[in-house]
Amino acid sequence: MKVLWLAAHPEERSLNSSLKNEGIRTLRDHGHEVQLSDLYAMKWNPVVDADDFGHSPTDRLHISSAAHRAYTHGTLSPDIRTEQEKVTWADTLVVQFPLWWYGMPAILKGWFDRVFIRGFAYGIDDPATGQALRYGDGPLTGKRAMAVVTAGARPSSIGPRGVNGDLDDLLFPLHHGTFWYTGMSVAPPFLVPSADRTTPAAFEDTAARLRTRLLELPSTPPLPFRRQNSPDYDPETLTLHPDLAPHSTGLALHYTDAP
């Protein structure tokens, strides 16, 4: 594999960083190539603004148009281009973060906001049908992604009936709305619950579980999201056909195995 590993924790002596180092070492020991974007170490700027696009402040900024223009003209900010080159190089993204307010830390959210712009990560139409290529088909089709998430919550509380909501639902904006939207396949997330009560023995178990998951990535069945450009969705309303998943509510609708 060619792995781009995104990390988003400010403390090098943290559980997150230990797992990052363990994961990267494991991959390299098994002959895989790894590039690391350690966003805190890089002092990554997560804020989209006109400077990203060399946009004149006197003109009204329409972000997706300005981004697309800068992308096609090669005038994007160099820090964005560097990250896009890593994504292009990689066949696998590992996106590792502590769950803050049930989502990504801002520094990581802003990596997607700035790097995954129109032209690069979405906004391509099928030349034959004119349909937008997204959700299962897109510029990043052929790549896979996996989230590696630490959370303070105990396991039951972030599961299917837990008070925090199920992790798969909480990560839907990343898994489905970002990875799958751009065409990537999505491996089930790797969760480290009760992360602020880790013991040395628990760390060893977690590290072993992570090593296994990483090395098995090429053969891991992805989350079975439905393709937008399939008969499952009405092409006009972009809603799921009424005879599909009649017994499901919520985000599970968008999995092909929903009852």
Next chain:
Amino acid sequence: MKVLWLAAHPEERSLNSSLKNEGIRTLRDHGHEVQLSDLYAMKWNPVVDADDFGHSPTDRLHISSAAHRAYTHGTLSPDIRTEQEKVTWADTLVVQFPLWWYGMPAILKGWFDRVFIRGFAYGIDDPATGQALRYGDGPLTGKRAMAVVTAGARPSSIGPRGVNGDLDDLLFPLHHGTFWYTGMSVAPPFLVPSADRTTPAAFEDTAARLRTRLLELPSTPPLPFRRQNSPDYDPETLTLHPDLAPHSTGLALHYTDAP
């Protein structure tokens, strides 16, 4: 009302900014007080790091502990304290943003990451029972919040069976995992779909709808989330009791009106 309005769009000539100006003018015209945190205009720093807490770089940073210590000792970074004072002053938060990758722009996510720290927004126990006060009970109980969201998606595609997922589910980490977690009540979100295809007539309709929603906030029924410290959840596993919402799947479980 005393309203804190959070805004997160980089372009003052945008639909977002027009709606922001319209909303704030309407509230003030009706005698309400408004403070504005326009995060792009403020050049808000969204990245949590040791500097927030005056933390020595030689000591390992454990964020929630360092944040709690700095909060209780009054040594938090001044920009964070200023925002906390606005939240304390307000009885109502309006949180306005364009939906980017199905979530908040990084600059706004990082407002919650940095401002909503332990001691200020969560991490309080009930002195009588020792139970953690969260999800319906917390330091911000008595306040209300509403998201105002623009999205490129057409209405059907971001509704209950839309390919993008339903807006209420996509915003669950903000509505339930942030607002409700800290004790705030949550008004249904105000959505502006098809935002990049707005016409002058559509803008007038949207502005009128927003004015109505803002002025009706004091009497708007909140989203019926369940309280954590209610008989609905098992206090050990923090899972919903098996006899509740037996026919629901997904995040709808956590609404008291789930079937």
